[in-house]
Amino acid sequence: MSSEQTQALRKFLVVVDDSPECRVATYFASRRANHTGGVVTLLYVIAPPDFQHWQGVGEVMRDEAREEAERVLYEMAQEVCALSGRLAELVVREGQTREQIQQSIIEDPNIQIVVLGAAPGKGGPGPLINAIAMGGFAEDFGAPPVPLTIVPGSLTRAQIDDLT
Numbered sequence: 001m002s003s004e005q006t007q008a009l010r011k012f013l014v015v016v017d018d019s020p021e022c023r024v025a026t027y028f029a030s031r032r033a034n035h036t037g038g039v040v041t042l043l044y045v046i047a048p049p050d051f052q053h054w055q056g057v058g059e060v061m062r063d064e065a066r067e068e069a070e071r072v073l074y075e076m077a078q079e080v081c082a083l084s085g086r087l088a089e090l091v092v093r094e095g096q097t098r099e100q101i102q103q104s105i106i107e108d109p110n111i112q113i114v115v116l117g118a119a120p121g122k123g124g125p126g127p128l129i130n131a132i133a134m135g136g137f138a139e140d141f142g143a144p145p146v147p148l149t150i151v152p153g154s155l156t157r158a159q160i161d162d163l164t
Helices: 003-007 020-036 055-084 097-107 127-135 157-163
Strands: 011-015 039-046 089-094 111-118 148-152
Touching: 011 020, 011 097, 020 039, 020 055, 020 111, 020 148, 020 157, 039 055, 039 097, 055 089, 089 097, 097 111, 111 127
Parallel strands: 011 039, 011 111, 039 089, 111 148
Antiparallel strands: none
């Protein structure tokens, strides 16, 4: 597939971490991509290290966080490929998650849907979903409006298959 064809595909941006609800969101996005001919973009955001006393320690922390990000992304990418029939795009960014989502949308106009997994239970849907609900979304930073799909982390694969 040429780069022009890849660029024209609808992209589902999934914010990745190592949580169970993220896996549910990734499954949902992969199934939707499969049914619509789209591509899944997996975004892992590394929080900047809080420890700034010694530059060397901060660099080691950053390297370890990047290694963990790559491990999680590659694991998720294998599942995305198996489910959607296409290679996932892998993106690692450093910063605040909400701002990095917005920057991704600004930089890639083919991102048409953001998919987040909501944590089940009494603790609430998760800090990212709470932050987005309280503070708006893409338009705050000049990003074009993009639909946000919040997938309940308690959905089973069979339930998602019925939805997609």
